[in-house]
Amino acid sequence: MYESAEGFHNGWAVVGKKQKGEDESYEVYINKAGTEMPGVKAGYLNASDFSEGYAFFQKAYDYNKENNDESIYYINTAGKVIFKSESYKFFEHGAFSNGMAAVPNKDGKYGYINTKGELVIPYQYFIPKTQYATVNSIAFSKSGYATVVQDGKTITISKTSK
Structure with a gap:
């Protein structure tokens, strides 16, 4: 199911996934029940652990899109974006x-x-x-x-x- 998994921090863990038929892996956050945090799909190795209730991630690159959002977002444990960085x-x-x-x-x-x-x-x-x-x-x-x-x-x- 998962290619990799980190430990839980503030109730969430970073796990690596690969969808059927895709070459690229990506990362998501899961809670202890195994439920994925909605709206967060990070590039491989581009999701930080939560610290003090916050984490940051960079969206997964979509090879089917012409313009990808490579921004880095800071989120809270509810998955709400609190800050968008200007650095990639x-x-x-x-x-x-x-x-x-x-x-x-x-x-x-x-x-x-x-x-x-x-x-x-x-x-x-x-x-x-x-x-x-x-x-x-x-x-x-x-x-x-x-x-x-x-x-x-x-x-x-x-x-x-x-």
Whole structure:
């Protein structure tokens, strides 16, 4: 039935599927009863686990369509879209951490959204250039701070930074 399955987070798990007669796999979210979340069909490896009640995904590519929507969407556990990213780079998006998620714009600068999907800290930061730095490196800590790069300098910001 499923080609792959992740663990449950906030009541939902990412599972990989392939429809009969299709070459490409895709991912959906299922609850513990095995029911798929309606309206969410992500590309293969393009669905994040839920974190703090939110996840992000990139729609599955449809080879039968001329224009595909490659946007990345943040959703809540009801499947409601709270934010549509302007960047199409899936692995550059951050999971929610302490009520905020780091999101890139099309120029690669990062800002932060809250759980309402509002961009509360504008796009102005970059990920520090270290060997192991990823978007998770700029997540907000429990104490409410994140380490980012602005104008070539590594700085610490708070959740109220503008």
